[in-house]
Amino acid sequence: MDPKTINKLGFLFYALGSFIIILNVIFVFGHYIARWNLLPTSFLIVGIVLFFIGAAIYGQGA
Numbered sequence: 001m002d003p004k005t006i007n008k009l010g011f012l013f014y015a016l017g018s019f020i021i022i023l024n025v026i027f028v029f030g031h032y033i034a035r036w037n038l039l040p041t042s043f044l045i046v047g048i049v050l051f052f053i054g055a056a057i058y059g060q061g062a
Helices: 003-034 041-062
Strands: none
Touching: 003 041
């Protein structure tokens, strides 16, 4: 794969991961306020992993 494609893929992972983390934070705080937690902790872990993979890939391709 050429660096531009790698860069786009990395950014996609990065954006998706951060989106999942933000979503999870909102749901976790919502859970403490209103006792509803729709997203399990494993979902947050997936988000963090995606975030770091994306950040690593995004740094590589330039």
